[in-house]
Amino acid sequence: MGAMNTKVIEAEYDYVKPASLDEALDILAEKENVKIYAGGTDLLVKLKMGADLGMDIMMDINGIEDLYGVDKTADGGLRIGAAEKIWNLETNADVIAMYPILSEAMHLMASVSVRNMATIGGNFCNASPVADTVGPCMCYGACVELKSKKGVRTVDATEFFLKPGVTVMEADEILTAIILPAPEENTGAAFTKMARVRPDIAKVSISCVIKRDGDAIKDCRMAMGSVAPKPLFLGDISAELAGKKMSAALIEETAQKVHDFVKPIGDHGTTAEYRKEMAHLIAKEILEKAWENSGGELA
Amino acid sequence: MSMHEITLIVNGKPQKLTVKSNELLLNVLRDKLFLTGAKYGCGIAECGACTVLKGDRSVMSCLVPAVAADGWEITTPEGLVVDGELNxxxxxxxxxxxxxxxxxxxxxxxxxxxxxxxxxxxxxxxxxxxxxxxxxxxxxxxxxxxxxxxxxxxxxxxxxx
Missing domain, CATH: 1.10.150.120 ([2Fe-2S]-binding domain)
Structure with missing residues (x-):
């Protein structure tokens, strides 16, 4: 990166705005080096910072009807259109009632103006290890829906990410929706994000959803941001909790496992050691809170 | 690089413009429409100096491609003043x-x-x-x-x- 001028975009490219999803998929199938513009809050920052994206065509997917809507699915879950703005979702009554920590995590992102622009699909496709909407979606058991000229496939959110900025998506695919399963009874969730001030991106974040069966854990899912090269689903550590009786000792033991498992990096403003210590602290906090929210009591 | 004919509704007035695909809304407002109320601060949506309204919602105009704002109803700081009166x-x-x-x-x-x-x-x-x-x-x-x-x-x- 040379001298930076964030006043203008120096890269040159063509702009297209397909009117329908079919037209957009045609463009992706026929043209090379197409980047999708949705909210622009990551793409345009990269362009302005001089990143070489190799973009010949910016494809604007705003206004494509198929990419909008927050609709109940047949099994009682929710289908969220990928181009829905973060602000629309954090204030959506169904999202708040059914997936409270998704709404909470969205509300804690950036600023109102950025959330008026940014989309949930963009937060996934940008594939930052920090992505705040991803942890809650992983814990609620979300899938992403990918469409291309060849057809449609769904991928579990925990298997969508490969490394920073890279997902399992092919160049001819569009992420069309996030699909969440129906919430279950006696379920509690919690989300925490550590940042110096609120608009900051997370130094470390954690999400947890616990399904309770009396005084035992029926199922637990935890995910973390900013502790690995991709949003990290703590599948094994979470799965070990299934069937166990909840206790302060179990929480402490699990928090220690989380601490030992994560391998964060240090970057500007946050050391790896700090992230590791915080992982222990917030894992403990989040398990206690999710358990409490599920209606459980700690002995 | 593609060129585009767009119409922005700025402070209630339709404005027909020709913009390049990589031009930004903030720069079009300031340099082509001479509405210099919105400011260039950080350029990456972190400071809010470039805030304008799209309808009733705030957006950071430094991160909006002008061409993508085609048809938007935009209010700039100048547009908050009606008949010489501040809001x-x-x-x-x-x-x-x-x-x-x-x-x-x-x-x-x-x-x-x-x-x-x-x-x-x-x-x-x-x-x-x-x-x-x-x-x-x-x-x-x-x-x-x-x-x-x-x-x-x-x-x-x-x-x-």
Whole structure:
């Protein structure tokens, strides 16, 4: 990166705005080096910072009807259109009632103006290890829906990410929706994000959803941001909790496992050691809170 | 690089423009329409100086491709003034002396207006949370928050926001 001028975009490219999803998929199938513009809050920052994206065509997917809507699915879950703005979702009554920590995590992102622009699909496709909407979606058991000229496939959110900025998506695919399963009874969730001030991106974040069966854990899912090269689903550590009786000792033991498992990096403003210590602290906090929210009591 | 004919509805007036695919809304507003109220601050949507309204919602114009704003109804800081009269947020920013160097003020007026329109019953926590994307490097936040709270009262008393 040379001298930076964030006043203008120096890269040159063509702009297209397909009117329908079919037209957009045609463009992706026929043209090379197409980047999708949705909210622009990551793409345009990269362009302005001089990143070489190799973009010949910016494809604007705003206004494509198929990419909008927050609709109940047949099994009682929710289908969220990928181009829905973060602000629309954090204030959506169904999202708040059914997936409270998704709404909470969205509300804690950036600023109102950025959330008026940014989309949930963009937060996934940008594939930052920090992505705040991803942890809650992983814990609620979300899938992403990918469409291309060849057809449609769904991928579990925990298997969508490969490394920073890279997902399992092919160049001819569009992420069309996030699909969440129906919430279950006696379920509690919690989300925490550590940042110096609120608009900051997370130094470390954690999400947890616990399904309770009396005084035992029926199922637990935890995910973390900013502790690995991709949003990290703590599948094994979470799965070990299934069937166990909840206790302060179990929480402490699990928090220690989380601490030992994560391998964060240090970057500007946050050391790896700090992230590791915080992982222990917030894992403990989040398990206690999710358990409490599920209606459980700690002995 | 592609060129595009667009129409922006700026402060109620349709503006026909020809823009390049990589031009930004902020620069078009400032350099082509000479509406210099919105400011270039950080250029990456972190400071809020470039805030404008799309309908009633605030957006950062430094990160919007001008071509993508085709058909948008945009209000710039200039558009908050009607027949020479400031709106309630602008007026309270003056009343509370919530201006030091003044560079952030237009953005504060825009975001503050969105805040009052969204929730005229806002309390201080709501206002501070809502305004967290707008930086004042003179750090004059206290007076700015008080001005927006006062504008909420004005709005409830029928003053234009």
């Amino acid at each position: 309630a947020v602008q007026e309270e920013l003056v009343n509370k002396a919530a201006i030091q160097c003044g560079f952030c003020t237009p953005g504060m007026a825009m975001a503050g207006t969105a805040c009052v329109r969204e929730n005229p019953d806002a309390d201080e926590d709501f206002v501070r949370d809502y305004m967290r994307g707008n930086y004042c490097r003179c750090t004059g936040y206290q007076a700015i928050v008080q001005a927006i709270l006062a504008a909420c009262e004005d709005a409830k008393n029928g003053k234009r926001v």
